[in-house]
Amino acid sequence: MxxxxxxxxxxxxxxxxxxxxxxxxxxxxxxxxxxxxxxxxxxxxxxxxxxxxxxxxxxxxxxxxxPVASVAANMSARERRTPEELVVIIEDVVQLLDGVGEGYRAGRRPDRKLAANVARALRGLADELEK
The missing domain is CATH 2.40.50.140 (Nucleic acid-binding proteins)
Incomplete structure (x- = not known):
């Protein structure tokens, strides 16, 4: 196959x-x-x-x-993602931020659930980049 x-x-x-x-x-x-x-x-x-x-x-x-791991997936503090995994995560976060930006351009704020998910994704990415 x-x-x-x-x-x-x-x-x-x-x-x-x-x-x-x-x-x-x-x-x-x-x-x-x-x-x-x-x-x-x-x-x-x-x-x-x-x-x-x-x-x-x-x-x-x-x-x-x-499967591709999620940004929000719990990982130990010592474990680092490979560059290939980080590329996919960064692309997903960029797409997420593009959607939020389009909403703001149209004069709309994201709902609380979306805002919380975006914040969690950004925190997760920031933690990965600092490892």
Whole structure:
């Protein structure tokens, strides 16, 4: 079975793309996700089957091989993340901040839950960078 990394996945729209190890992009529909999984993070390693759909290669029976750790995940104070892990975390935080910035541009403040999540993500990233 081929393997690759999740290039992006939009849970709201129900689809995304996998960058196959061979370099090809493969369409990923939410129906192909493992039972109980509703989203995948960018950079997660997956194994999958492929079928030719109307618009090209489409992933089937996706199996999560190596999930991407969350910024908020609890780690010991001595453990450091690899540069590859930090790249994904930083990209996620930038996307989160872009969304908050767009809200402010439109004259809206983030709700309390989103504000708390952003603050927690920034604190977690700051702690990682100081290790």
């Amino acid at each position: 081929p393997t690759g990394k999740v290039r992006f996945f939009d849970a709201d729209k129900g689809f995304g793309f996998i960058a196959e190890d061979s370099g090809a992009d493969v369409f990923l529909h939410a129906n192909a996700l493992p039972e109980g999984v509703t989203t995948l993070k960018k950079g997660a390693r997956v194994e999958f089957g492929i079928v030719e759909g109307r618009k090209g290669a489409q992933a089937l029976s996706v199996k999560l091989l190596d």
